[in-house]
Amino acid sequence: MTPAGHRLLQLCSLTLAAGAVGLLALAACGSAPAPDHAAHSGMPAMPAMPAMPGMPGMEQSGTATPGTAPSGMPGMAGMTTDEGLTAQRDGYRLDSPATELPAGVPVSYPFTITGPDGRPVTDFAEVQTEKLHFYAIRADLTGYQHLHPTMAADGTWTADPSALTPGDWRLYASFTPNTGPRQGKEFVLGRTVTVPGAAAAVPLPAVGDSATVDGWTATVQGELTAGKAGPLTVTISRDGRPVTDLQPYLASYAHLSAFHQGDQALAHLHPITPVAGDHGGPTLTFYALLGRPGNWRVFLQFRTAGQVHTAELTLHVA
Template identity: 35%
Template sequence: MNTSTKLGAYALGLAALFAGAAVVGDVAGPAPEKASERTAAHNTHGGAGPDDGAGHGGGGQTAAPVPGGLQVSQGGYTLAPKTVTLEPGKKTDFAFSVNGPDGRPVTRYTTIHGKQLHLIVVRRDMSGFQHLHPVVNGAGVWTIPLTLPDPGAYRMFTDVQPEGVKEQFTLGADLTAPGDHRPADLPEPVQVAKVDDYEVRLAGALQPGRTSRLTLSVAKDGEPVTDLEPYLEAYGHLVALRSGDLAYLHVHPDGEPGDGRTRPGPEITFYAEVPSVGTYRLYLDFQHEGKVRTAEFTVVAGGASAPQQPATGGGGHGDDGHAH
């Protein structure tokens, strides 16, 4: 092949590359208040990883981002549990660290929604969800009393932002509770979940690859709740996990308490982006009358709308499983 032919083929290759990137980067349909900015402000799916100033962050990378929580190590930071086997049903003094690029535990963090670190634990069948807040000592070791209620394989996730890192990210690691493991069936998609005397109604649908608006309305004994209490600097927190690999998405609501426009219920609005078609489990934490409760939903992204019947099982839980 002569030189001119080689150059022509190279130019055609570049043109095809940029055309493909334009197609992938095109988000169909407008979203309120610039979807990309809202997603960046409210989503924590850890896809790009921490930006350490050495080209290891998310901006400008050509590789597709990895969903959060799928990696135990990312951008030089590693989640290091002291043990990965816990006796089922027994409270254990669980300890772990987040080790930095130098191999030593990180001791300085940026606060995220009132806490330096958020810990999520869930069984791999997506049951037994726990949103916890451990404490850290001066050596960078985090500890919390943790109970894995039933035998099985579990996943732990940590939302963190070490000091000096530009963005928060999510690391994940597997835990095991030995014994006779009987996976629970994933509840069917519903639009109303019940927890204690509360009903939470979900409106909206997840659309893969674009920002989706989800509105959750809280009622108690059939009456709208209009006095939700701030919990971790918001009226609600939403975690989404993808069935199969437990890809993690942590989103926060539109607005915040005290901003002059966000009402304390009954509606809490979220903007979320999921990476693919599939089944997801949503976990909404909200606080009312001094207690944090969790409403749970199964949602199919890119599929048909959920039916209108209330959840009959696995719909949520109260403070059990929380350490707020």
């Protein structure tokens, strides 16, 4: 073989080796090249790694992606990060004629979810036993409400929050289309309304790792870093004794909503702890992915003896 041939052979070997390394790196990130790219490299296609289980709001690349619902682990579907800051995404829109609601009285908030075709969506997947989850919170992160509204045949939803105090409120709709171009993708869209009157802002409570409600104490352990999924452990106790009779609530033993101080970004999580009848607790494990540093107001909901309790605490994300 001529010297030029030797050099060509060496170059081809290096190219193939580099292609193999590149494919392995992409596969490790969960984003292997498409089959036509693989064919051009001269190697068989490498299958994409599945999304890391238990990492809410993460696609296969491992980066936080609002509106992404992971799969593959019970209790993990429907968990998102930093949502509700816009009324429209990917052609889906939260519409409502109401921009102002009265203070101090029960109200009704009508709204529709409009799809990419411009028509109200009427087919929604059931997520955590409901087809739509509705949240309301005031700008100072007080007055939290988590509701499950009803939908009319024409696609009009009606949420009935309890009496609202004066101030600016953000309202969120969490849903997953059951058909259409984004079938199976979770969305959390939000709009603001004004409740007229003199608004007295409440300072955010200090950061702490435990809260007591109705005699039950929830203690949270875990160090969170913005944009990185990590374990968060919640322990439920009563009078210093571990609680082992938690009942399922929305198909899991707890529901955690977290709102970012400042922009009111919403993240909602469910524990990965398997459900086994009315025998939950005392420890529940979440994988939390909060995309912004700073303080988050957390609302942990759990059920005992048929009653839902909501523990409130402030967590800091580095």
